[in-house]
Amino acid sequence: MTVPVQEQGYANGATAWWTEIGNEETPELQWPKNIDVYDRMRRQDAQVISVIRAVTLPIRRTKWRIDPNGARPEVARQVADDLGLPLVGDENEPVIRTRDRFSWSEHLRLSLLMLPFGHSIFEQVYRIDEAGMARLRKLAWRPPKTISRIDVASDGGLVAIHQHGNEKPMGVERLAVYVNEREGGNWLGQSLLRPAYKYWLLKDRMLRVQAQTNDRNGMGIPVYTASELPESVTGEDRTKREADEVAAGLKLAKGLRSGDNSGASIPNGAELDVKGVTGTLPDADKPIRYYDEQIARAVLAHFLNLGTETGSWALGSTFADFFTLSLQTVAMQIADTTTQHVIEDLVDINWGPSEPAPRLVFEEIGSRHPATAEAIRALVDCGAIKPDQKLDDHLRTVYGLPAADPATAREPLPRTTPATEMK
Known part of the structure; x- marks a missing residue:
């Protein structure tokens, strides 16, 4: 049996299958004109803004950490320090202040712009420290409006990107590219707002009609x-x-x-x-509500329609759980892309491609539990937070408790036997 080591087919070309799927029939949504359209949608419409925030804010709010994943302690520590994130199990250790001031929270916010625009591209920039190690200086965002061309290999892999006014292309080796629903060689991705566009457009027209109707007929x-x-x-x-x-x-x-x-x-x-008006004026409120409902449905945010679409909150928990699963998937994509194209690149530059690399992980979205008095008492009584430091750190993280402080630790008060037990 011959072992295949080279590709015979292709994923990018004049007859590539993804070009048929990715062809946009709506002229104003063809790249690069669609960037301005999606930018207007996310800035002008209250429902669109609510939908985007419903998707992005829980992901930005969850806790992100560096999992050593079998890497040596010094490797894991440098990666954690460069990204400004704690190591798994060392949540109580303070994050050092770096001179480069890289902010993971800001990078995460910009990377999530792949959802409205379809893609979000960053250029890796390093510096060499006193020990001769390459340290991550920044992940410089390259806005979608500045991208003029994307070079793609026949196998669908990214080769380079070009920017307006910059003749020198940026190769894939120095890029971190987040793409929403990439198919084949389509590194432009698909906007989360694409299915909602027609409803946004019709709603915008209906709002104008409603305003004109009130303006012309409100006084007579x-x-x-x-x-x-x-x-x-x-x-x-x-x-x-x-x-x-x-x-x-x-x-x-x-x-x-x-x-x-x-x-x-x-x-x-x-x-x-x-x-005054004779006859009945058209009711624009119902179609406007319908368009809002469809915009929310486009991202599985059905719970935004509760009280208008269903008239009840009975299905709220089911909708929210299903929506949370979709957020988990987006966060997993962010974690995988960052691990492969930021963390592993950093490890390869400093220690070579054979060195085990850490990975980026995140706390399950929606996993935070309220720290009730009964839960805390149960943990103390059963000794769950005493066996080892890692378990103590984990339970404090899950329940949102502050870090342990041995200097001010106190012995637990003796348990008082309830009167019912004495009888």
């Missing part, structure tokens, strides 16, 4: 009726006077406004009426 439409001229006025003079009065009446009707000092003066025999 002023109608001026000219007075009858004397029969003695005839000929061209009559025609001129009628035209002048109609013109003056139209100006009066157009300038009519409500307010404390509003009013009008008209000739004897003329009439000025404010006419």
Whole structure:
């Protein structure tokens, strides 16, 4: 049997299968025009903003750590220090202050922009310290609006990216690229907002119609009726006077406004009426609510529709659990990309590709439990937080308790036997 060591097929090319899937038929959503569209969506619409925050804030809020994963202690410690994250089991150890001021929380916020834009690209920048070790100086964000071209190999792998105004391409060896729902060689990804676009567009139009309807019909439409001229006025003079009065009446009707000092003066025999709407105006509220519901459904955030879509909170926990699973998947993608293209690159530069590398892990989203008095008492009574330091650290993390302080530790009070037990 011949062992295949080279690829015969391809994932990127003129007839690549992903190009058929990734072809965008809507002109304004074709790259790079879609970047401006998605930027407007996430900045202008309250429902879209709520949806994006519902997806990103829990991921940003959860605890992130470095798991040694079999790496030597000095390797794991340097990676943790460069990323500004604690090691698993050493949560009580303070994170050192580095001169490069790399912020994991800020990097995480920017990396999650792959959700609205489809991709979020960073350039790795290092410095050499006094010991000759490469230290992570920054992961410099390269905004989607600055990307002019992406070079992709025939097997679908990323080769380099180009920026407007920068003739020198940036090779994949110095990049960390987060892509949402990448297929084949499509390193532009797909925006989380793509399924919600048509509902956002229709909602925007409906809001404009609703505003115009209220503006035109809220007070009514002023109608001026000219007075009858004397029969003695005839000929061209009559025609001129009628035209002048109609013109003056139209100006009066157009300038009519409500307010404390509003009013009008008209000739004897003329009439000025404010006419309301006859018939029924279209109800724009229902379609607007429907469009909001569909925008939330696009990201599985059904719970944002509770009270409007279902009229009840009965399914709230089921919706929230399903949504939390989707957040876990996004966080896992962030962790995998950072481990492969930031942590392993850092280890390869300093210790070589054969050195075991740590990995980025995160606390399960939604796993934080309330530290109730009963739970704390149970932990103390059964001695669960005493056997070893790692278990103590874990339980304090899970229950949100402060770090242990041996200098101020106190012996637990003796348990008082309840009166019911004495009987």
